[in-house]
Amino acid sequence: MTANQGIALVERDEDGVDKAFRSDVLAGLQQTQKAIPARWLYDDAGSQLFEDITSLEEYYPTRAETQILEARKDEFRRLIGADRAVVEFGSGSSVKTPLLLEAIAPAAYVPLDISGDFLRQSSAALAKKFPGLPVLPVEADFMKQVTLPAEVEEMRKLGFFPGSTIGNMVARTAVDLLRSMRATLGGTEGERPLLLIGMDLVKDVAVLEAAYDDARGVTAEFNLNLVRRINRELDGTIPVDDFVHRAIWNDDFSRIEMHLEAKCDMDFEVCEQRFSMAAGETIHTENSHKFSPRSANLLLLAGGWTPMARWTDDKDRFSVILAEASEHRNAP
Known part of the structure; x- marks a missing residue:
């Protein structure tokens, strides 16, 4: 028996862009602490990268x-x-x-x-x-x-x-x-x-941080894939190579936080809207509460x-x- 082809309930515009994705990205980049919901990490490439993460020694x-x-x-x-x-x-x-x-x-x-x-x-x-x-x-x-x-x-x-x-x-x-x-x-x-x-x-914090920042850099690629997705699907000009992956334990909230940290000052566009980031500023991409x-x-x-x-x-x-x-x- 083969799988049913299924039904699609994701709302897309005339260009095939997920409307919720566009809305969340634009709203998140306008915040003082830039943040994009973690669910958008999981496009096809992100989903495959996460499957790779699950087999890592640290994870x-x-x-x-x-x-x-x-x-x-x-x-x-x-x-x-x-x-x-x-x-x-x-x-x-x-x-x-x-x-x-x-x-x-x-x-x-x-x-x-x-x-x-x-x-x-x-x-x-x-x-x-x-x-x-x-x-x-x-x-x-x-x-x-x-x-x-x-x-x-x-x-x-x-x-x-x-x-x-x-x-x-x-x-x-x-x-x-x-x-x-x-x-x-x-x-x-x-x-x-x-x-x-x-x-x-x-x-133990060391165990937690290693699980979200593995030695092979697969989790870093998973995080950076979000920027590639924004550039591809939302006509973004974000310089991917100018970001670095960070995984930080926040004890007050009992969670690992994943961020993309700007290595330098930058300007870019997403959906024809202009944004700026200073060196050291981050986009908060995921929480993992424990x-x-x-x-x-x-x-x-x-x-x-x-x-x-x-x-x-x-x-x-x-x-x-x-x-x-x-x-x-x-x-x-």
Whole structure:
């Protein structure tokens, strides 16, 4: 069975430019502390670079989460049950997603991702690996409520959000996303959806900084790819070679911050708008918040999800949490 070609819910202009991307970039470059949301790091090239990052020695989260998914298959099967539609927020990993699908025998798999080509490639690979499983990709911005394919409307649902992507968001945005996931997954009072979510844990700063600034420079290329994407898609003239990647631990906010730092004074254009940066000024491109068990639970509860079970890897570096939608959709 091959993957369904899927549906596209990304709004583009007459030139094929993602309107939200353009809006976020222009707004972000106008701020005193320039900042662009981390989701725009993931075009096709960025998504592939991130896949490369996950195999790096310094980048522990993927190995730690994979260990949990391999070790806890029986518990997932017991607590989640079979015949659910798995809705993955972000295109499926070639490693982690099959482990979950093998464990729980779902009725359908619906990956949601904003990067259309990467979404279709990963969906086709999973459809080939699971020939009896309906694979229904949806090209969409999963930060908002998404209308799922009609084929899964009546099915019980499990949301899957691995990789601690929730940590890329400030608390307010993370809560909004968790609530929109609840709305996307639907359900009834008698049959509420479940969510299986990865959250990275607080640990030694040196380990954290190395994970986001590897010796081979792959993470730096991932970060710089955002500038290349702006130049390509938004008619930008940003001098890519005049930026350097920085990964900094911010203890006050319990997060790693990724920045692109200007090596010299510069002027450039994006969408025919002019911008300037001074040497040492940065564009803040990503946060990666790290959680304690308590802060993870509080975030889920605020987003309308009640934690049911929690697992960590053998070094307590990473956690996977199973949660059930709260009784009332808008309840904290």
